[in-house]
Amino acid sequence: NAGVTQTPKFRVLKTGQSMTLLCAQDMNHEYMYWYRQDPGMGLRLIHYSVGEGTTAKGEVPDGYNVSRLKKQNFLLGLESAAPSQTSVYFCASSTAPGSGSFYEQYFGPGTRLTVT
Amino acid sequence: ILNVEQSPQSLHVQEGDSTNFTCSFPSSNFYALHWYRWETAKSPEALFVMTLNGDEKKKGRISATLNTKEGYSYLYIKGSQPEDSATYLCASFSNFGNEKLTFGTGTRLTIIP
Numbered sequence: 628n629a630g631v632t633q634t635p636k637f638r639v640l641k642t643g644q645s646m647t648l649l650c651a652q653d654m655n656h657e658y659m660y661w662y663r664q665d666p667g668m669g670l671r672l673i674h675y676s677v678g679e680g681t682t683a684k685g686e687v688p689d690g691y692n693v694s695r696l697k698k699q700n701f702l703l704g705l706e707s708a709a710p711s712q713t714s715v716y717f718c719a720s721s722t723a724p725g726s727g728s729f730y731e732q733y734f735g736p737g738t739r740l741t742v743t
Numbered sequence: 744i745l746n747v748e749q750s751p752q753s754l755h756v757q758e759g760d761s762t763n764f765t766c767s768f769p770s771s772n773f774y775a776l777h778w779y780r781w782e783t784a785k786s787p788e789a790l791f792v793m794t795l796n797g798d799e800k801k802k803g804r805i806s807a808t809l810n811t812k813e814g815y816s817y818l819y820i821k822g823s824q825p826e827d828s829a830t831y832l833c834a835s836f837s838n839f840g841n842e843k844l845t846f847g848t849g850t851r852l853t854i855i856p
Contacts, residue, residue, distance in 0.1 A: 662846075730836055732779075733789075736786050
């Protein structure tokens with residue numbers, strides 16, 4: 628039982644390049660989230676999904692796209708990377724409400740992205 | 744309060760001493776309050792999830808209380824140990840149905856041996 632995994636762990640991009648971050652969970656969770664973590668800013672929600680085939684915008688969605696084609700996977704795409712997207716990206720998952728967990732989040736190990 | 748606010752931002756505590764810090768959150772449409780422990784180079788892990796006014800939860804030397812009417816939660820650590828050094832995040836769910844947490848910026852705790 629791996630929990631939440633993220634690939635890659637590290638990546639360096641040039642401005643304008645594109646990439647996709649993959650998040651996978653094996654806990655059969657309905658909800659999945661992408662956050663970015665910047666110094667002094669805490670965790671900020673980029674996009675989230677409440678089930679397979681659904682996505683929704685979070686607090687800082689601009690410059691990112693997401694897809695949830697399979698329940699266990701949540702992909703975060705950067706179409707044209709910018710230096711402002713240099714950050715550590717965390718994926719998380721949780722059960723749906725009504726299951727008693729009240730959205731307790733299980734986090735992946737993070738992806739450190741640098742855009743030069 | 745519109746956002747989730749934590750204080751202090753950082754704290755240095757002598758090993759063996761007890762300490763506490765605060766999380767303030769919007770009290771309207773409150774649904775749940777989470778505490779996470781985040782060690783350097785790792786990912787956040789849930790400590791407590793609290794939902795009811797007056798809730799008190801305990802895990803070993805760490806405990807938390809919740810006041811949903813006034814919108815605050817305290818995290819207490821008794822007899823601090825070096826392994827308690829971490830950033831402690833709180834996060835609030837309000838407006839049930841939005842399906843997303845709002846995180847504070849954390850309290851960075853350093854235990855001095």
